[in-house]
Amino acid sequence: MGRHSCCYKQKLRKGLWSPEEDEKLLTHITNHGHGCWSSVPKLAGLQRCGKSCRLRWINYLRPDLKRGAFSPEEENLIVELHAALGNRWSQIASRLPGRTDNEIKNLWNSSIKKKLKQRGIDPNTHKPISELESFSDKDKPTTSNNKISGNDHKSPSSSSATNQDFFIERPSEFSDYFGFQKLNFNSNLGLSVTTDTSLCSMIPPQFSSGNMVGSVFQTPVCVKPSISLPPDNNSSSPVSGGDHVKLAAPNWEFQTNNNTSNFFDNGGFSWSIPNSSTSSAQVKPNHNLEEIK
DNA sequence: AAGCTGGCCAACCGCGAACGG
DNA sequence: CCCGTTCGCGGTTGGCCAGCT
Numbered sequence: 001m002g003r004h005s006c007c008y009k010q011k012l013r014k015g016l017w018s019p020e021e022d023e024k025l026l027t028h029i030t031n032h033g034h035g036c037w038s039s040v041p042k043l044a045g046l047q048r049c050g051k052s053c054r055l056r057w058i059n060y061l062r063p064d065l066k067r068g069a070f071s072p073e074e075e076n077l078i079v080e081l082h083a084a085l086g087n088r089w090s091q092i093a094s095r096l097p098g099r100t101d102n103e104i105k106n107l108w109n110s111s112i113k114k115k116l117k118q119r120g121i122d123p124n125t126h127k128p129i130s131e132l133e134s135f136s137d138k139d140k141p142t143t144s145n146n147k148i149s150g151n152d153h154k155s156p157s158s159s160s161a162t163n164q165d166f167f168i169e170r171p172s173e174f175s176d177y178f179g180f181q182k183l184n185f186n187s188n189l190g191l192s193v194t195t196d197t198s199l200c201s202m203i204p205p206q207f208s209s210g211n212m213v214g215s216v217f218q219t220p221v222c223v224k225p226s227i228s229l230p231p232d233n234n235s236s237s238p239v240s241g242g243d244h245v246k247l248a249a250p251n252w253e254f255q256t257n258n259n260t261s262n263f264f265d266n267g268g269f270s271w272s273i274p275n276s277s278t279s280s281a282q283v284k285p286n287h288n289l290e291e292i293k
Numbered sequence: 294a295a296g297c298t299g300g301c302c303a304a305c306c307g308c309g310a311a312c313g314g
Numbered sequence: 315c316c317c318g319t320t321c322g323c324g325g326t327t328g329g330c331c332a333g334c335t
Binding site: 015016036037038050051054058087088089090101102105109 | 319320321322323324325328329
């Protein structure tokens, strides 16, 4: 089992492929397709096993392969997908056009893994290596601390406040960790999402509570909306495509969910606009990981 | 200049799943 | 259903190369 029967045959070459071999394989597959891999070496005139030919084609000769270094966007996507899919490299690769599972696996093992460790994140679990016990309850913001009124930051009487764009933005320290820079959603009423606890121990003090920076509310909470999408989110209205929340009401509030014991519980938190009669939420992640799963 | 070390990456290995007679 | 073969995947290895001592 396992090893192909052809591999036991003698005179089969192993190791690096020569340009001549590549040419033979490329010509054969271009003209005839690969068909049954075990017959490819014979038909192409190669002293290789079919398995080796298949690997060479998939990882190197395929015309749709993208060459060159991975972009930060690709790396972020890999981290995101790995968090959702684990070491299912072929599934991850299928979401990165032109990249092979082998290539992604190598990148993960040689580079990304290291970067995550340097940030104190366990690459297997995507959680802090020190885990959350270092983040004692007394250090966590209380519910009242988390309640942030828009009026504290913007004048409610200001006409700009009525339809001001707000969005949650992660601290820049994490900008190359997650695939989304900002939470994408379109809701003029409110939404519920789940907080990501994996970065709690990494939160810089200046982000221990929300800050308004210009019109941007910065929060240490790294939201993973894709994980917490409601199952019936298909019924949501179309997303406007922006990184912003349009606030239709003059007053707004950011507070923890009453059902959660504190800000960083997995239970979640919510945006809400007081006196709003509607509770529906519309969330649009960059990548619907639930769907992928 | 030579030897050492670590990173990168192509390719191999082993296994389970799928297929087909 | 069984069994041999093939496919596809993930883990691992080993060679090459650049940087360092």
